[in-house]
Amino acid sequence: MREGRLDIRGCAQSRLVFFEKENINSMASKGEVMLTIMASLAQQESQSLSQNVKLGLQHRYQQGEIQINCNRFLGYTKDENKHLVIVPEEAEIVKRIYREYLEAPAC
DSSP states (O other): OOTOOOGGGGTTOOOOOOTTTTTTTTTTTHHHHHHHHHHHHHHHHHHHHHHHHHHHHHHHHHHTTOOOOOSSTTTEOOOOSSSEEEEEHHHHHHHHHHHHHSSSSHH
16 A cells, blocks of 8 residues: 555455446456546545635635634624624633633642
8 A cells, every 4th residue: 555545456355346327347457547537536626625725714814804613612702793702701711711720730
């Protein structure tokens, strides 16, 4: 097995896989070539999607837009303009957590 790839030809018990929709036989040389091409295209698509997501996040950060799930982010919520707003009741809990952590005896 090479890094990131599984070489089924080196396996002692290679198995026939037939992809009905694509009409590809994994044991035929033509099928192996088609699977390699399709895997390569899928990898490219995955990398392209990942890059687009990263660029979208970077653009939002540059515009000052934050992406925080405030439903699970204790002490803050978002207002109608998507700005972070402190929730005073929850902020007291967060302060208590930090205070008790700092006051706890060292193990």
